Amino acid sequence: MLKLKRERMATTTMNANALLVAITLALLTCSTRCIYSAERRLLVSMTLVRNAPALGAFCLDGSLPAYHLHRGFGAGARNWLLQFEGGGWCNDIESCLERAKSRRGSTRYMTKWEVFSGILSNNASLNPDFYNWNRVKLRYCDGASFAGDAVFKNGTSLLYFRGQKIWEAIILDLLPKGLGQARKALLSGCSAGGLASFLHCNNFTKYLPSNASVKCLSDAGFFLDERDITLNHTMRYFVKDVVSLQGVGKNLDENCTASSLDFPELCFFPQYALKFITTPFFILNSAYDVYQFHHILVPSSADPHGHWNRCKLNPAACNPEQLNTLQEFRRDMIVAMGLFYKYSRRGGLFINSCFAHCQSESQDTWFSADSPRVHNKTIAEAVGDWYFSRRITKEIDCPYPCDTTCHNLIPSTQALVQDLRSH
Incomplete structure (x- = not known):
C-alpha cells in the first residue's frame, strides 16, 4: 500500500x-x-453629444453623434489625442439607407463601450508616448469622413449627411472639458477616419490655443486616385458620387478646390490636399494597403471572374504579373508622396510593406516585441520620435517580400466573398 x-x-x-x-x-x-x-482590456463608455441638434448635427438616421473619452493624468493631463473612427463611405441613396440601419450610420446600433488599445492604450509599456494623454475616439456615423453637409428627404426616407456638423459638435463638446486649454494635441484617424485627419487638420488648429503644439496623423488614410487593373477610374467616380451626394465640396480646402476647378472633388484625395495642409503631418500607411488593393486596384467590377482572388487572400499566391502590378501600385503611392517626403521639414512618414489596413489601434502592430519595423523602428517609436521632434522620421520600407517583421492582415475567405458581394 x-x-x-x-x-x-x-x-x-x-x-x-x-x-x-x-x-x-x-x-x-x-x-x-x-x-x-x-492584459486587462481598457473599456471606455460612450458619450452622446446632447447639444448636437442645436448645430444640426445628426448621424445618417437622425440619432445623436457620440465619442468615447478616457481622461489623461499626470504630465499628460493637458494633452489631447483625438482618433477618428473609420468605416468606408456611402455614395448613393440605397447604400446610405442601408448604412443608416447599422453601426456605421447610427449610434443606436453602436457598441456603447469601446476597447482602447494601441495608440489609445493607457499603459505606458504598450503606448509609451501617449498613454497618459486625454484620448478620444470619435464615432463615425455619416459616411463621408466627417465632411458632408446636406439632407435628403423624398417623403418616405430621410437621411442626414451631416459629417461636418458632427465634427464641429464633438469639438465644441470637448472644448470646455479641457481641449480648449490643451498644451499638446494630435488629431489622428484610421482608414476613412485617416482621410478625415487630412480633411480637418488645418481646421483643428483653429480651435486650440495659439501656443499649443498641434499635429495630425493619418493611419491607412492615404487613398490613391489610381486607375484599376482595367484602367478605369473606379475610385475617382466613387469619390465624385460621395462628394456630390453628401455636400462635401463646400467643406474641402478652398485653396485646393481653387487649383482643381475642373474636378474639385479630387481634393477629397489626400495626394491633392496634402500640399495645402500647413499643420505638421505624419502619414502611416502600408504600400500594399489591403483595402486599396481590394477596392481601388482590383475592385470586383474589374475582376468579374475572380482571377485575383487567390492573390488577394495570400500574397505568396500572386503570379509574377500580379506581383508586378502590386509593385507598380507601391511605386505610384511613393511618387504621390514624393514632394512631401523631400521638402516637408515638419512631416513624418512610415510606409511599410505589410499587407494590412490600419496599424495604430492594434497593439500587435502599434508597439509590441514583434511589431512591424522599418529600419528597426516600430510604428509607435516612429510616431513618437516625430511628434516630440526627437529625430527626423521618414521611413519607407523595401518592396514586398523583403520585410520579415510584417503582420500580413489578410481578410478571411468568407470575409473576402462578402466584401466582393457588397462592392
Missing part, C-alpha cells in the same frame, strides 16, 4: 512538472503577444 502511494505521488509530481514545463514553453513560444492578450 505504501509503495502504491509513493508511486502515485511520484506520478503526480511528474505530471505537475510536465504541466509546468508545458506552460513555460507555451509562454516562451507566444512571447509577449500572450502577455498583451492577457
Whole structure:
C-alpha cells in the first residue's frame, strides 16, 4: 500500500512538472503577444453629444453623434489625442439607407463601450508616448469622413449627411472639458477616419490655443486616385458620387478646390490636399494597403471572374504579373508622396510593406516585441520620435517580400466573398 502511494505521488509530481514545463514553453513560444492578450482590456463608455441638434448635427438616421473619452493624468493631463473612427463611405441613396440601419450610420446600433488599445492604450509599456494623454475616439456615423453637409428627404426616407456638423459638435463638446486649454494635441484617424485627419487638420488648429503644439496623423488614410487593373477610374467616380451626394465640396480646402476647378472633388484625395495642409503631418500607411488593393486596384467590377482572388487572400499566391502590378501600385503611392517626403521639414512618414489596413489601434502592430519595423523602428517609436521632434522620421520600407517583421492582415475567405458581394 505504501509503495502504491509513493508511486502515485511520484506520478503526480511528474505530471505537475510536465504541466509546468508545458506552460513555460507555451509562454516562451507566444512571447509577449500572450502577455498583451492577457492584459486587462481598457473599456471606455460612450458619450452622446446632447447639444448636437442645436448645430444640426445628426448621424445618417437622425440619432445623436457620440465619442468615447478616457481622461489623461499626470504630465499628460493637458494633452489631447483625438482618433477618428473609420468605416468606408456611402455614395448613393440605397447604400446610405442601408448604412443608416447599422453601426456605421447610427449610434443606436453602436457598441456603447469601446476597447482602447494601441495608440489609445493607457499603459505606458504598450503606448509609451501617449498613454497618459486625454484620448478620444470619435464615432463615425455619416459616411463621408466627417465632411458632408446636406439632407435628403423624398417623403418616405430621410437621411442626414451631416459629417461636418458632427465634427464641429464633438469639438465644441470637448472644448470646455479641457481641449480648449490643451498644451499638446494630435488629431489622428484610421482608414476613412485617416482621410478625415487630412480633411480637418488645418481646421483643428483653429480651435486650440495659439501656443499649443498641434499635429495630425493619418493611419491607412492615404487613398490613391489610381486607375484599376482595367484602367478605369473606379475610385475617382466613387469619390465624385460621395462628394456630390453628401455636400462635401463646400467643406474641402478652398485653396485646393481653387487649383482643381475642373474636378474639385479630387481634393477629397489626400495626394491633392496634402500640399495645402500647413499643420505638421505624419502619414502611416502600408504600400500594399489591403483595402486599396481590394477596392481601388482590383475592385470586383474589374475582376468579374475572380482571377485575383487567390492573390488577394495570400500574397505568396500572386503570379509574377500580379506581383508586378502590386509593385507598380507601391511605386505610384511613393511618387504621390514624393514632394512631401523631400521638402516637408515638419512631416513624418512610415510606409511599410505589410499587407494590412490600419496599424495604430492594434497593439500587435502599434508597439509590441514583434511589431512591424522599418529600419528597426516600430510604428509607435516612429510616431513618437516625430511628434516630440526627437529625430527626423521618414521611413519607407523595401518592396514586398523583403520585410520579415510584417503582420500580413489578410481578410478571411468568407470575409473576402462578402466584401466582393457588397462592392
